[in-house]
Amino acid sequence: MAKYLLLKHxxxxxxxxxxxxxxxxxxxxxxxxxxxMQDFAARLEETGEFVDGQAxxxxxxxxxxxxxxRPPITDGPFPxxxxxxxxxxxxxxxxxERALELAGELSAAPGAGGKPIHEWLEVRPFxxxxxxxxx
Amino acid sequence: xxxxxxxxxxxxxxxxLVRRGADFAAAEDAVQDALVEAVRVWPDxxxxxxxGWLATAAWxxxxxxxxxxxxxxxxxxxxxxxxxxxxxEAEDDTLWLYFLCAHPSLSSTSAxxxxxxxxxxxxxxxxxxxxxxxxATMAQRISRxxxxxxxxRFNQPGDVxxxxxxLYLIFNEGYSGDVDLASEAxxxxxxxxxxxDDEEVAGLLALMLLHDARRPARTGPDGRLVPLxxxxxxxxxxxxxxxxxxxxxxALARDRLGEYQAQAAIAALHADARTAExxxxxxxxxxYDELVRLTGSPVVRLNRAVALGEADGPRAGLAALAExxxxxxxxxxxxxxxxxxxGDPVTAARLYAEAARSAPNLPERDHLMRQAARLNAQxxx
Numbered sequence: 001m002a003k004y005l006l007l008k009h010x011x012x013x014x015x016x017x018x019x020x021x022x023x024x025x026x027x028x029x030x031x032x033x034x035x036x037m038q039d040f041a042a043r044l045e046e047t048g049e050f051v052d053g054q055a056x057x058x059x060x061x062x063x064x065x066x067x068x069x070r071p072p073i074t075d076g077p078f079p080x081x082x083x084x085x086x087x088x089x090x091x092x093x094x095x096x097e098r099a100l101e102l103a104g105e106l107s108a109a110p111g112a113g114g115k116p117i118h119e120w121l122e123v124r125p126f127x128x129x130x131x132x133x134x135x
Numbered sequence: 136x137x138x139x140x141x142x143x144x145x146x147x148x149x150x151x152l153v154r155r156g157a158d159f160a161a162a163e164d165a166v167q168d169a170l171v172e173a174v175r176v177w178p179d180x181x182x183x184x185x186x187g188w189l190a191t192a193a194w195x196x197x198x199x200x201x202x203x204x205x206x207x208x209x210x211x212x213x214x215x216x217x218x219x220x221x222x223x224e225a226e227d228d229t230l231w232l233y234f235l236c237a238h239p240s241l242s243s244t245s246a247x248x249x250x251x252x253x254x255x256x257x258x259x260x261x262x263x264x265x266x267x268x269x270x271a272t273m274a275q276r277i278s279r280x281x282x283x284x285x286x287x288r289f290n291q292p293g294d295v296x297x298x299x300x301x302l303y304l305i306f307n308e309g310y311s312g313d314v315d316l317a318s319e320a321x322x323x324x325x326x327x328x329x330x331x332d333d334e335e336v337a338g339l340l341a342l343m344l345l346h347d348a349r350r351p352a353r354t355g356p357d358g359r360l361v362p363l364x365x366x367x368x369x370x371x372x373x374x375x376x377x378x379x380x381x382x383x384x385x386a387l388a389r390d391r392l393g394e395y396q397a398q399a400a401i402a403a404l405h406a407d408a409r410t411a412e413x414x415x416x417x418x419x420x421x422x423y424d425e426l427v428r429l430t431g432s433p434v435v436r437l438n439r440a441v442a443l444g445e446a447d448g449p450r451a452g453l454a455a456l457a458e459x460x461x462x463x464x465x466x467x468x469x470x471x472x473x474x475x476x477x478g479d480p481v482t483a484a485r486l487y488a489e490a491a492r493s494a495p496n497l498p499e500r501d502h503l504m505r506q507a508a509r510l511n512a513q514x515x516x
Contacts, residue, residue, distance in 0.1 A: 021488075023488035023491070027509050027512065031357065034359075034501055035357060038357075057494075059493065
């Protein structure tokens with residue numbers, strides 16, 4: 001088994017195919033989307049492949065150390081150029097192909113007009129502990 | 136095997152060990168170990184005197200730990216090896232434990248964790264699950280909290296306000312996980328109310344009961360948030376409402392108003408309305424005025440603005456809102472609501488979408504986004 005991080009972006013990923021802002025969907029389309037996401041996570045829990053999932057708020061701040069005795073520097077909230085992660089799901093699956101398959105399924109979540117959003121998701125393998133047997 | 140009973144006994148048995156000379160941290164550890172043993176042994180061999188059984192088991196655990204510590208340090212520590220067997224000491228005087236666990240020297244997260252373990256009798260694992268952190272993290276938080284309060288001596292009464300704040304935080308955390316924190320907070324508030332004679336303890340208990348009564352109506356079948364005005368009021372728990380109102384009236388009659396009583400009064404007025412339209416908004420605004428006077432809190436002023444919008448019309452609500460800081464949590468959502476009531480769906484939709492983007496949790500975000508979507512769809516025709 002190997003763990004993968006599926007990352008969803010508010011900003012910084014290529015534009016999805018069905019790119020309509022959520023507040024322009026109908027309430028029913030919104031409900032269908034929420035339901036799809038819940039069902040997806042529930043199904044992965046059943047197959048024993050779900051590890052964790054969290055949504056992140058849209059506020060994000062870059063911070064860095066600014067030297068002894070000084071407060072850290074922040075870039076302030078919402079700079080328009082910044083990559084902004086919307087949430088993640090960690091899955092533990094048999095193969096890389098399975099990780100891609102699941103990410104594809106998640107990207108098919110319905111949006112405006114009940115059609116798949118075709119959203120770009122990022123799949124990142126976890127670094128693992130070194131194996132016991134090395135030769 | 137009655138786990139609820141076991142948990143009620145926890146503070147009592149900690150109290151017994153402390154009176155016998157154990158320090159709080161060691162007593163608390165020993166009682167946790169004894170609880171684990173009770174869970175294992177009681178189903179097959181239920182004790183006749185649960186408190187006595189637990190006290191004996193916990194004292195033994197305490198002695199074992201103290202002896203291990205002694206030999207570890209290669210020095211002698213005198214401990215009473217056999218305590219007098221005791222029905223007589225089962226008198227419950229555990230109020231100090233509430234004060235200790237909610238001590239002002241603790242951060243609120245630490246106070247919450249320690250209260251749930253030492254007063255609530257929950258295991259570290261249960262608390263960790265409820266707050267979605269690893270068990271090791273929660274164990275560390277609790278042991279640090281115990282170290283922080285280890286030097287505290289009670290030669291004066293503790294501060295009830297800090298205890299109430301901790302219980303309020305536990306209640307507000309909600310219903311995720313195996314442990315129902317809202318019910319646990321109610322249990323602890325009830326227990327506290329039997330030990331104190333304080334109107335605000337009663338006020339907080341009433342507030343919790345009245346809010347818990349609405350729980351079945353607060354979320355739809357698909358987990359979505361149902362706002363107060365749209366709730367199916369036949370789902371409200373009338374038994375809890377009656378109890379909450381009763382507790383509140385007894386407290387209010389003593390004429391020592393505090394913020395929890397005022398909040399409970401507002402909840403009681405909502406509970407009293409058979410339909411949303413019947414809500415007595417004028418009285419609710421008056422209670423908000425009291426709350427503003429008592430707390431000066433900007434969040435209370437925000438809620439007051441929304442209530443004023445119902446009592447005197449949306450323009451009055453918007454005027455009250457204009458005096459507040461737009462950075463307040465839920466300011467934008469309140470503005471969206473009032474603009475919609477004022478017949479301006481375009482502004483309302485824009486503000487709902489904006490509020491959704493800064494919502495602090497998913498159900499709230501989805502709810503606000505749905506409001507924006509509803510208004511935008513209406514405008515498209």
